[in-house]
Amino acid sequence: MDYTTITGKNIVYAQLFLAILAALLLYLSGDYPVLLILFIILFFILACTLFLSKTPLIGLFFLVVLALSILMLRFRYLPWGDPWYEYQMTKQIILGNSLDLLNYPSQLPIIHLSIAALSVYSGMDPLMIQKFFTPVLSACGILVLYVFLEEYTTKDIALISALFLLVGTPYIHWASQAVRESVGIAFLILALYLSYQSMKKCRLDYLLAALFVIPGLVLTHHLANLMFLLAWLAISLSYLYCVCEMKSVKKSALFALGIFLIYIFSTFLWWSTHLSVQYGEFENLMNTLFFTPLGVVFFIVCIITLYILPIFLPKILLFIRYFLGIVFSRKKEIYAVTLIISVIFAGVIYNFVMGKSFFITSYPGFMLINGILMALLAIIGIYYCFNFEKFPLVCWLGTMALVIVLTMAKIVPFVDPFRLLEFVWIPLAIVSAIGFVQIIKIMKSERIMVLVVASIVTISIITAFPSMVFFNTSFNPGHPLFDNRSQVISHPDSEILTINWLKTSNVSGIIETDTYIGYAGRALVNDDNVTWQTYFRPGNPDDPIKAYYYNLHQNYYALVSGRMPIYSEFGEDWSKNKNPLNPSEIERLNQEHNLIYDNGENKIFYSNLSL
Amino acid sequence: MMEKRDLVQKISSHPVIIFFFVIVAISFLLPYFFPGNGYILIVPGVLFLFFLPGFVITNLIFSNKEIPSIIRYILFLVISTTVLTGVAILLTTLKIPLFNPGIPVISPLFLGVLFVSVCALMLGELRRSPCIRSSPSIPASEKKFLSDIRYFRNASHNIDKLSICLLALIISLLIGGYFISTTNQPAPSTEFYLLNDEGKIIDYPLTISANETPSVMAGIVNYEHTRMDYVLIIVQDNMTLSRQNVSLNDNEKWLERQSLPMISGSNSGKQKIEFRLYKKDEILEPYRRLHIWITQQ
Numbered sequence: 011m012d013y014t015t016i017t018g019k020n021i022v023y024a025q026l027f028l029a030i031l032a033a034l035l036l037y038l039s040g041d042y043p044v045l046l047i048l049f050i051i052l053f054f055i056l057a058c059t060l061f062l063s064k065t066p067l068i069g070l071f072f073l074v075v076l077a078l079s080i081l082m083l084r085f086r087y088l089p090w091g092d093p094w095y096e097y098q099m100t101k102q103i104i105l106g107n108s109l110d111l112l113n114y115p116s117q118l119p120i121i122h123l124s125i126a127a128l129s130v131y132s133g134m135d136p137l138m139i140q141k142f143f144t145p146v147l148s149a150c151g152i153l154v155l156y157v158f159l160e161e162y163t164t165k166d167i168a169l170i171s172a173l174f175l176l177v178g179t180p181y182i183h184w185a186s187q188a189v190r191e192s193v194g195i196a197f198l199i200l201a202l203y204l205s206y207q208s209m210k211k212c213r214l215d216y217l218l219a220a221l222f223v224i225p226g227l228v229l230t231h232h233l234a235n236l237m238f239l240l241a242w243l244a245i246s247l248s249y250l251y252c253v254c255e256m257k258s259v260k261k262s263a264l265f266a267l268g269i270f271l272i273y274i275f276s277t278f279l280w281w282s283t284h285l286s287v288q289y290g291e292f293e294n295l296m297n298t299l300f301f302t303p304l305g306v307v308f309f310i311v312c313i314i315t316l317y318i319l320p321i322f323l324p325k326i327l328l329f330i331r332y333f334l335g336i337v338f339s340r341k342k343e344i345y346a347v348t349l350i351i352s353v354i355f356a357g358v359i360y361n362f363v364m365g366k367s368f369f370i371t372s373y374p375g376f377m378l379i380n381g382i383l384m385a386l387l388a389i390i391g392i393y394y395c396f397n398f399e400k401f402p403l404v405c406w407l408g409t410m411a412l413v414i415v416l417t418m419a420k421i422v423p424f425v426d427p428f429r430l431l432e433f434v435w436i437p438l439a440i441v442s443a444i445g446f447v448q449i450i451k452i453m454k455s456e457r458i459m460v461l462v463v464a465s466i467v468t469i470s471i472i473t474a475f476p477s478m479v480f481f482n483t484s485f486n487p488g489h490p491l492f493d494n495r496s497q498v499i500s501h502p503d504s505e506i507l508t509i510n511w512l513k514t515s516n517v518s519g520i521i522e523t524d525t526y527i528g529y530a531g532r533a534l535v536n537d538d539n540v541t542w543q544t545y546f547r548p549g550n551p552d553d554p555i556k557a558y559y560y561n562l563h564q565n566y567y568a569l570v571s572g573r574m575p576i577y578s579e580f581g582e583d584w585s586k587n588k589n590p591l592n593p594s595e596i597e598r599l600n601q602e603h604n605l606i607y608d609n610g611e612n613k614i615f616y617s618n619l620s621l
Numbered sequence: 622m623m624e625k626r627d628l629v630q631k632i633s634s635h636p637v638i639i640f641f642f643v644i645v646a647i648s649f650l651l652p653y654f655f656p657g658n659g660y661i662l663i664v665p666g667v668l669f670l671f672f673l674p675g676f677v678i679t680n681l682i683f684s685n686k687e688i689p690s691i692i693r694y695i696l697f698l699v700i701s702t703t704v705l706t707g708v709a710i711l712l713t714t715l716k717i718p719l720f721n722p723g724i725p726v727i728s729p730l731f732l733g734v735l736f737v738s739v740c741a742l743m744l745g746e747l748r749r750s751p752c753i754r755s756s757p758s759i760p761a762s763e764k765k766f767l768s769d770i771r772y773f774r775n776a777s778h779n780i781d782k783l784s785i786c787l788l789a790l791i792i793s794l795l796i797g798g799y800f801i802s803t804t805n806q807p808a809p810s811t812e813f814y815l816l817n818d819e820g821k822i823i824d825y826p827l828t829i830s831a832n833e834t835p836s837v838m839a840g841i842v843n844y845e846h847t848r849m850d851y852v853l854i855i856v857q858d859n860m861t862l863s864r865q866n867v868s869l870n871d872n873e874k875w876l877e878r879q880s881l882p883m884i885s886g887s888n889s890g891k892q893k894i895e896f897r898l899y900k901k902d903e904i905l906e907p908y909r910r911l912h913i914w915i916t917q918q
Contacts, residue, residue, distance in 0.1 A: 023787035030794045038801065067691050086807065107720055109713040123709050124671070124702050127730060130720045131652070131666040134659030147702075150695045157689050200699055203692070218682045219696060226703035503807035507844070511812060515822045565823050604825060604913040607814040614814075618827055 021063050028056045029072035036083045043482040050468060050480075053077075057173065057464035061456075066169055067153060074152045077176055077471060078145035078186045084479055085500040088137065091529035092189045098533035100125045100136045105536070117284040120230040121147075121193050144188035151185070151196030152176050158203045159440065167443045170463055174387075174446075175439035177470035179380045180431035194231030195432060198238045201227050202245070205269040209246055210254075212261040217268055224269070225276040232288045235277060237433040240409050242269065243313065248405040250320050251330050253398055260321045267317035274310060295422075334398070341396050348392060355415050356385060362418040362427065374477070374493045380470040384435075384442045391445025400444075407437035475499070494588065497577035498526045504611035505571055509534045511607060512567070512614070519565030520619075522548035524578040527569055545581035547591070549599040549615070560619055568599055568615040637680065641742055644668050645735065652726040674734055675700035677741040684748055708733035811849065812842040813898045813909035818878070826881075828916045834883070835915060839896055840876040843869035850901035851908070855879060857894050866901070883917060891916045 032052040039045045056073050060066040081089045088094055099116045103126040106113030116122065125143065129136040152172050159168035175181055184191040201223045208216035228235050246266040254262050281289035296305030320327055337344060363373060363381075388407075395404050414434055417424040424430070450459040472480050476496040484496030509531050512521070518539040523531065528544035535542075543559050548568040560566070574591040599615050607614035648669035655661045675697035683693070709719055712729055720728040816838040817825050826835035843849045848870050855862040862882065867875050881894055892915050897907040 020784050020787055023784055023791065027787055027791050027794070030791060030798065034794060034798045034801070037798070037805075041805075086805075104720070107718040107722075108716075109709055109719075119706050119709065120702050123706050127670055127705055127709075127719075128663070128666050130725045130728065131670065131731065132659045132662035133657030133725075134663060138659075139663075147698070150698065153691055154695060157691055161689075197699065200695060213686065215683050215686050215688075219679070219700070222678065222700045222703045223696075226699055226706070229703070229706050504810055507807075507810060507812065511814065512822075515816070517822060519823070567822075600912075604815075604827065605911045606816075606822060606825070606913070607812070608909045608911055609810050609812045610909065611810075616822065616825065618824070621827060 021059060022068050025056060025059055025069040025072050028052050028059070029076045032056065033076055033079065033083055036080065039482070040084065040086070046480055046482070050472065053471065054464050054468045057467045058460055060169060060173075061460045061463070067156065070156060070169070070172060071149060071153060074149040074172075074176055075145055077182065078148050078192075079142065080471070080475065080479065081186045081499075082141040082145065082188065086503065087501045087506055087530070088141065088188065089499050089501075090187060091498075091526050093140065093187050094529040094533040096122060096189050097137055097140055098536055100129070100140065101533065101536050104130060104136070111284065118190055118229060118231055120197075120226060121190055140188050144192050145186065148185045148192040148196050151199040154196070154199045154203050155436070158199070158206070163444075164447070166459070167440070167447050170446055171440045171443035173463060173467050174384065174442050175435055177380060177467050177474060178384065178432070178435040178439060179377060179470070179474045180428070181435045181439075182471070182474045184429075184432045190231040191234065191429070191432070194227065194234030195436075197223065197227040197230050198234045198241070198433075199436065201238055202241060205242060205266075206245060206249075208269060209249065209262050209266045212258060212265055217265060217272075220269055221272055224272050225280075228273075228276045228280050232281075232285060233429060234433070236292075237410070237430070239273060239277075240413060241406055241433075241436075242273065244405040244409040245402045246270070247316055248402040250317070251327055252334055252401045254320075256324065256327065259324060259327065263317050263320045267314065270313060270317060278306075331398075334401070338396055338398070341393070344396055345393050349389065352385075352389060352392075355411055358415050358419050374491055376473050376491060377493070379473045383466065383470075384438055387442035387445040387449075388438055389445070390448060391441040391443070394444050394448055395441060403437060403440060407434070407441055410434035410437060494577050497573050498579070501526070501530050502611065504609050505530065506534070507609055508569060508571075508607065508612040508614065511609075512569075513537075517565075517567065519563040519567060520559050521567045521569055522546075523569040523571075524548075524574060524580055526579065527571060531569070547580055547595065549595055549603065564618060564620050566603075566617040566619050568603060570596065570599065570613050570615065572611040635746070637677075638742065638746070641673065641677065641738070644673055645738075648673075649726055669731070670705055670734065671701045672697050673701065674704040674738045674741070677738050677745060678704065681741050681745040681748070684745065704737050705730070705734055708737060806846060807844070809845040809847075811845060811851075811898070811909060812840070813896070813911060814840045815896065815911055815913065816840060816876070820876075825913055826915060827913065828918060829883075830918055833917075834880055836878055836880045837913065838876055839879050839911075840874065841867055841869060841898065842874045843871055846871050852899040852901055852904065854897045854899065855881065855894065856897060857881075857883065857892060862894070881915070883915070 032049050035045045035049040035052065039049065053073075053076070056069070056076070060069045060073065063069060088097060095116075099114060099122040102114050103109065103119070103122055108114070109117075109119050109123070111117060114122070121144065124147075125136050125139045128134070128139050128143065132139075152175060155175060156168045156172040159171050181195070185195060186192070201220060204216050204220040204223055207213065208220060224238075227238055246269070250259060250263050250266060278289070281292070293306055296309045297303055299305060300308040302308060363378065365373075392404065392407075394400075410430075410433055413422070414427060414430050416422040417427040417430060446463075447459075450456075450462075453459075476484070476493040476499050477491045478484055478493075478496035478499050481491065484494065485492040487494075505527060509527070512531070513535045517535065517537070520541045520543055521531065522543045525544045528542045532542050541559055541562060548570065570591065575593070575596065576590055577588060578590045579588060603615035603617045605613055606616045644665075648665040651665050652662060678700050679693055679696045688696075709730055712719055712733060717729050719730040725731075815825070816822060818836055818838065820838055825837060826833075829835050839853060841851060841853070848868065851867045851869070853863075853865045853867055855864075863879065865877075869875055879896075883892060894913050894915055896911040898909040898911075899906075900908045
């Protein structure tokens with residue numbers, strides 16, 4: 011790392027100053043929303059400064075940590091619902107003092123255990139550690155991507171790719187939440203980097219490092235883990251068959267096989283013993299694919315064969331490369347076919363994102379700005395990737411896109427295809443950056459490039475989050491910026507006050523509320539004597555399945571917040587049209603239950619179920 | 622004397638060992654002096670848990686090969702988390718508790734991490750040993766790490782006026798940020814609630830016998846960030862059962878037993894008893910409102 015070039019201009023200090031000032035403004039913007047304008051200006055300047063330094067890694071680190079901390083600085087408590095689940099798991103490790111399945115059902119302990127260990131050591135609240143430690147871990151992914159690309163492309167492509175990935179709506183949505191995904195993506199990028207280096211350079215030290223990082227990925231997040239498998243198969247096989255020098259192909263194949271075996275061994279060892287549901291789903295998928303109950307064995311044998319083939323039959327590579335050479339010589343025709351496929355894929359994804367498929371969403375149009383821009387740039391960039399050198403990148407992008415389209419079209423069943431989008435954004439950001447750099451080459455102006463990139467980054471970061479984050483309001487229905495998810499992105503003080511009142515009152519029984527309060531409630535109360543029922547609407551005992559919950563307890567509570575008559579979600583409502591509590595339901599609660607708590611925003615109703 | 626000098630020379634030729642044991646010493650001693658002080662212990666905690674194991678293992682793996690500095694530092698962090706989790710999985714398999722609630726720093730988990738780190742350090746030193754390698758020189762990985770440290774040390778000597786100004790601004794921002802974050806208050810609110818006779822949120826007097834006078838405890842907590850004057854009125858069928866003035870300072874709590882003498886003539890069937898809390902200067906509309914349904918048998 012050449013530090014002299016950057017410290018000479020004091021740019022690192024300036025970048026750190028800008029980042030801290032921006033963070034402070036963002037933190038204060040809860041009380042003074044006007045400060046957000048200053049934050050946005052500083053963010054834009056910080057993005058511009060990255061292009062001024064010869065080694066922009068340190069500045070990039072500041073910018074990434076700042077961007078990934080937006081939700082944590084903007085809201086006092088954890089956002090959404092999933093981060094509360096992670097907090098609950100961390101607390102269960104601390105309280106249960108083990109990773110035993112009965113005590114710790116998640117069984118993906120990297121992030122939970124790290125926070126728990128630091129919390130026990132320092133005595134600090136795990137919530138604070140989760141809020142501010144996880145974004146730093148997440149930031150590693152972007153830095154690795156930069157280093158990875160800087161080595162094989164140019165500094166500009168590397169930096170622009172890193173920035174495009176950072177502000178990609180699906181990526182920043184997950185990376186900034188302080189959840190398992192946030193760290194899983196970082197581990198995935200690092201594992202890919204080490205694996206690729208090991209295969210390309212035939213270096214044992216990279217393989218040994220991967221021996222630590224891949225099991226780490228397995229223990230971080232199951233979906234990121236599975237996406238690594240697909241990405242690695244796409245990259246390594248396309249590299250071996252199409253790019254690798256013939257003299258080193260045998261050695262590279264052995265290293266690639268080594269990585270695959272490390273992955274398969276660590277994944278199956280952990281999944282079969284601790285994540286039986288995920289393992290069962292994987293097994294079913296393989297059995298379906300191979301039409302045999304030994305699908306997993308067939309899959310492993312097939313993949314090993316693919317890695318061994320170049321070792322024993324290198325002539326196959328010559329044939330494939332000859333064929334690929336012919337294909338690349340017809341670049342324009344291939345590009346036309348790619349465009350047609352892209353349009354079909356885009357249609358499926360657009361249909362899904364607009365909530366016209368099996369998933370009901372209501373994203374405002376402006377949130378799609380980043381996605382549309384990336385898609386357009388990628389369409390330009392992909393043309394410049396039709397060559398042997400960049401073929402692994404095309405295969406990586408194609409594999410990820412295919413998986414998403416298959417799940418969105420419901421050909422491969424998957425509960426929430428949105429969770430796959432952040433994984434396609436990694437190769438998409440690289441291809442988009444390649445396209446962007448090609449456009450800039452035509453314009454021949456570096457200044458314009460810096461300003462345009464900084465503008466894209468700033469606009470994308472504003473549009474990536476629901477309007478509550480940067481506009482401090484959720485707007486009214488019908489407004490182009492209206493986004494009802496603004497209602498649940500943060501948990502207000504009054505909500506946490508209510509949950510804490512239940513906790514200090516040693517509540518015991520069934521508590522009915524909606525999904526988002528339920529997440530926070532489970533994490534904060536975390537008591538086996540309490541059942542948080544968030545699947546069915548509160549106050550209605552007629553539901554037959556509810557009888558099961560009602561029979562478990564004597565005391566019934568319904569926690570109703572001021573938001574619920576406007577926006578509430580129960581059970582599977584996240585995939586359906588939202589149906590808030592109606593006045594008759596609230597009247598029923600008032601008439602049939604005792605109102606025992608009121609803090610203005612939240613009310614708690616009580617009934618004794620044995621009476 | 623000569624032996625002592627040899628020992629000092631030997632130790633100083635192993636800067637990584639010194640560095641390692643300094644961090645270990647700080648990490649295990651500081652919690653005794655500042656138990657539970659998160660702001661002080663977070664730094665040695667991060668160094669011990671998320672730097673040290675990765676540091677020695679990365680240096681062991683990449684002892685003679687170059688890798689980009691930033692990848693090295695990220696590996697310190699990532700390998701450390703994997704080691705930490707690996708030790709925890711092993712302890713769970715052996716049914717050994719992870720933490721020692723009495724003296725957290727002597728937890729089996731932390732001792733396990735220390736053990737793995739010491740083993741990796743010894744292996745690294747063994748690889749450097751002249752018996753195994755012809756040259757006992759410091760490996761490339763450690764050289765790079767030490768040169769990075771030396772750079773930062775030298776940089777602090779060579780800063781110009783602009784650097785000093787920027788650093789001063791950064792430090793003042795950090796201090797300002799700390800004070801702002803510690804003084805930032807939650808949104809104002811008043812909690813109004815009912816507990817049963819024993820101060821619990823179960824077994825409210827929902828069914829009573831004919832001549833029984835039920836009672837509950839009414840509680841108010843003032844989080845309005847200012848002194849508040851409240852009026853508590855208990856109502857049955859629009860008839861006032863009791864009226865009480867309550868004045869509370871910020872963060873002050875009030876909890877008092879309330880007898881509910883049911884009004885004669887309406888003491889059969891299900892009765893709604895309302896608890897209305899008013900702000901003293903806004904008596905027209907209740908500020909908070911609660912109710913319980915009591916059935917007299």
